[in-house]
Amino acid sequence: MAIKKNGLIPSSAPEELKNVLKAVASEWGDKIQDMEEFLVIPLKGAMTNEVFQINWPTIYDDLHQKVLVRIYGEGVELFFNRDDEIRTFECMSKHGQGPRLLGRFPDGRIEEFIHARTLSAADLRDPEISVLIAAKLREFHNLDMPGPKDVLLWKRLRTWLGHAKKFCSPKDVKDFCLNVLGDEINVLEKELAKDHQEIGFCHNDLQYGNIMMDEETRAITLIDYEYASYNPVAYDLANHFCELAANYHTETPHLLDYIIYPDMEERWRFICAYLRSSGNEPSDAEVEQLLIDAEKYTLANNLFWGLWGIISGHVNKIDFDYLEYARQRFQQYWLSKPLLLGS
Numbered sequence: 001m002a003i004k005k006n007g008l009i010p011s012s013a014p015e016e017l018k019n020v021l022k023a024v025a026s027e028w029g030d031k032i033q034d035m036e037e038f039l040v041i042p043l044k045g046a047m048t049n050e051v052f053q054i055n056w057p058t059i060y061d062d063l064h065q066k067v068l069v070r071i072y073g074e075g076v077e078l079f080f081n082r083d084d085e086i087r088t089f090e091c092m093s094k095h096g097q098g099p100r101l102l103g104r105f106p107d108g109r110i111e112e113f114i115h116a117r118t119l120s121a122a123d124l125r126d127p128e129i130s131v132l133i134a135a136k137l138r139e140f141h142n143l144d145m146p147g148p149k150d151v152l153l154w155k156r157l158r159t160w161l162g163h164a165k166k167f168c169s170p171k172d173v174k175d176f177c178l179n180v181l182g183d184e185i186n187v188l189e190k191e192l193a194k195d196h197q198e199i200g201f202c203h204n205d206l207q208y209g210n211i212m213m214d215e216e217t218r219a220i221t222l223i224d225y226e227y228a229s230y231n232p233v234a235y236d237l238a239n240h241f242c243e244l245a246a247n248y249h250t251e252t253p254h255l256l257d258y259i260i261y262p263d264m265e266e267r268w269r270f271i272c273a274y275l276r277s278s279g280n281e282p283s284d285a286e287v288e289q290l291l292i293d294a295e296k297y298t299l300a301n302n303l304f305w306g307l308w309g310i311i312s313g314h315v316n317k318i319d320f321d322y323l324e325y326a327r328q329r330f331q332q333y334w335l336s337k338p339l340l341l342g343s
Helices: 015-027 082-094 127-141 153-167 170-175 178-192 233-243 264-276 284-315 322-341
Strands: 039-043 050-057 064-071 101-105 108-112 199-202 211-213 220-222 229-232
Touching: 015 050, 015 064, 015 101, 015 108, 082 101, 127 199, 127 211, 127 220, 127 233, 127 264, 153 178, 153 229, 153 284, 170 178, 178 284, 178 322, 199 233, 229 233, 233 264, 233 284, 264 284, 284 322
Parallel strands: none
Antiparallel strands: 039 050, 050 064, 064 108, 101 108, 199 229, 211 220
């Protein structure tokens, strides 16, 4: 898919994309005669797909329409079923939770462009914005989505471990300790899968680039549901906390800084806001239990994204050092496991 450059859609772009763009424009009453009327703006920060803003002039010269074009990354079928993800996307739209699906073509889709700004890494540390994210996440977890409501985490980890082993050389298998991760996953499932834990529809990838905010209304929208599934809500909280150590808009986006991982006060505040948004004041015991559970689930989260990094490093051509990212996630797993589970 060749629409990477900032400017016009090149003639090499697939006819299916051009036709869907023209169809969307026509449906909105805009008559596009030439592909040169479509302007392309690459959006940075995506690590599974390539994402572009596409603009074109309306019948009124001073106005422009905007859509978002998502080009699917290579090898994504190893991570999730695209048809399932599309069904989730459409269901989320019906729930009023995200952008509308405007069109599909073999290598991607066209989405409604949300007139809100994507958050930055710094925004996640803003106490006021953090409270809004916590409340939105609670709302997300309470969604009643179609299909089985079984926890997907453990099955997905085992499947991804199998994929990672197939891609890696014997040296990499040894360096990444892949031969012992099956036992580690078993231990985590036994230690973490407790009866008291709440299961909800989880985003599973709540980094700042997947959170948008309307500057006027302060309404939060969560986007990109590729990894969404039913899981323990503590796991989703853990994922979000881990993402606070990342900034994907630096010269070294693959590097994580665990020095800035949220401290106890920050995590306590987020979980209080999360529980309080349901309308009841949580007890200290409730907050503490969910905080403990979430912290333990960072272990599963590090394995999840470590395996994702290995697989992505072998199948995805996006400019991102996936393997170094994987090394950091695994390193954090081995460092934190004795502290969280004991030896």
